[in-house]
Amino acid sequence: MSIAADERRTRILEIVRKLGTVRVTDLAARLDLPAVTVRRDVATLAETGLLRRSHGSVSVPDERAGADARTLGLIVPTVSHTVSQYFDEVIAGARAAAADAGAHLVLGISSYDPGADRGQAEQLLKSGAEGLMLTPNWMSTSNPDDRLWLNELPVPTVLVERRAAVGTAAAELDSVSSDxxxxxxxxxxxxxxxxxxxxxxxxxxxxxxxxxxxxxxxxxxxxxxxxxxxxxxxxxxxxxxxxxxxxxxxxxxxxxxxxxxxxxxxxxxxxxxxxxxxxxxxxxxxxxxxxxxxxxxxxxxxxxxxxPKRAVGAAAVDLLLRRLRHGSALPIHRLELLPExxxxxxxxxxxxx
Structure with missing residues (x-):
């Protein structure tokens, strides 16, 4: 016997409110319904704001989702077609994670010219970025003093696909990179x-x-x-x-x-x-x-x-949002994700x- 759409969605909301977070496939099994039907209902509920989707799971929007309605800046380099495509995947991962968290992602594209990173950062800050994810140019200069500006940024900053050496100016910044x-x-x-x-x-x-x-x-x-x-x-x-x-x-x-x-x-x-x-x-x-x-x-x-290019972008967003929520109470993170x-x-x- 088929179940009306309104009844299905009411039951979905009841289960999700009871469990907190549940995978869509597990939700379909509990309801004894085709997964494609449940995904369609979940999408409808998410569009109305009654549910929140994230990486194959569904949950009820809570205070965290509201707190994550932030504007995040992402700066990546471009120097060749291959480098551009590499960071296209990093951007895709960051964009998906920001969307899942209800955050707004603003992108800056930097060259490998000295000073370009700082200029892009200043532009994103003027655009309202509350935190930055940055892939700095550490190739065009060997002067460590040229990196001091990273510590002077007025907002939390996460290095992306970069990891500062111990004892350098940027060593106390959060970072997410591939190993x-x-x-x-x-x-x-x-x-x-x-x-x-x-x-x-x-x-x-x-x-x-x-x-x-x-x-x-x-x-x-x-x-x-x-x-x-x-x-x-x-x-x-x-x-x-x-x-x-x-x-x-x-x-x-x-x-x-x-x-x-x-x-x-x-x-x-x-x-x-x-x-x-x-x-x-x-x-x-x-x-x-x-x-x-x-x-x-x-x-x-x-x-x-x-x-893990997409995963690096997603992890950087997650880390930056946690830094914005918890501030200095959160220990500095240096995350290295393993390639395949x-x-x-x-x-x-x-x-x-």
Missing amino acids: HHHGVLLALRHLAALGHDTVALAARRDTWTALKVRSGYAEGCATLGLTPQPVIDIDDPATAPERVAGQLAEAVGRGVRAALVHNDQDAIQLPALLRARGLSVPEDLALISYDDVFAALGAPPLTAVAP LKVRASCGRQGTA
């Missing part, structure tokens, strides 16, 4: 499980992630007992792929049969360039990309380290990730 050393270790461990005792690294040096990948490579080789190789520099993205392919071909001639490449934009060009040199991926060279922005679109699809390894065809046998 890129762990991501590199995942790639090296996977290749070692496939029988490779030497792995080449080709990497940029123009982004924070690139520097973390480089230092993670040295650390990971030492941890796993792999023989480290001189890093192949990807300096000019326009001309580097041909040169990198040539250096990798020379490495294959020396017995190297595996490589990690940062980032997707450079890695995805290499199989065709290696084929022109008589080498195949993965038969002659197992290849892993770092970033997983569009590695799956390669020919062959590239195994890739995938930093997405195994695809470019490594041959799957091995153990």
Whole structure:
């Protein structure tokens, strides 16, 4: 016997008010109704403000939801197409988390020019931002005094995909970032499980992630007992792929049969360039990309380290809202989220990730 929509929604409200927070799938099971029907009713109740949805769960709006009706500023860099797409996912995660919390997200796009971050921060503050999430440019200057302004910001601030070194001016700011050393270790461990005792690294040096990948490579080789190789520099993205392919071909001639490449934009060009040199991926060279922005679109699809980009954005919003609610009563948080390894065809046998 079917239940009228009004009756269904009344029962949904009764259960949610009793349980506090419940997954939509569990709610459907309790009501013995199709999940698609319950989701439709929940959406209607959420539109009227009677329920609050968040990541597959539903709850009754409470004082916290009202307290979270904040304006949050997010500043991310853009320097290339790949970097832009990387932070597109960070932005998507932050936007979804802000919407779930009833907060308003305002975006600022900064260049890698000195002073650009500060200018964007000032603009967002004028727009009413009550807290900031910031991916600062720490590449264009080596002067630590240029970071002092971060401590002078009049609102709570969370570093995103950055972590300040101990003892520096920004060390006492909250931060949420990907653990890129762990991501590199995942790639090296996977290749070692496939029988490779030497792995080449080709990497940029123009982004924070690139520097973390480089230092993670040295650390990971030492941890796993792999023989480290001189890093192949990807300096000019326009001309580097041909040169990198040539250096990798020379490495294959020396017995190297595996490589990690940062980032997707450079890695995805290499199989065709290696084929022109008589080498195949993965038969002659197992290849892993770092970033997983569009590695799956390669020919062959590239195994890739995938930093938790959306989760970083969402966690930054959550941390900033908690900081706004609790102030200095909340301890400083330094959150590092672990990347995943997405195994695809470019490594041959799957091995153990």
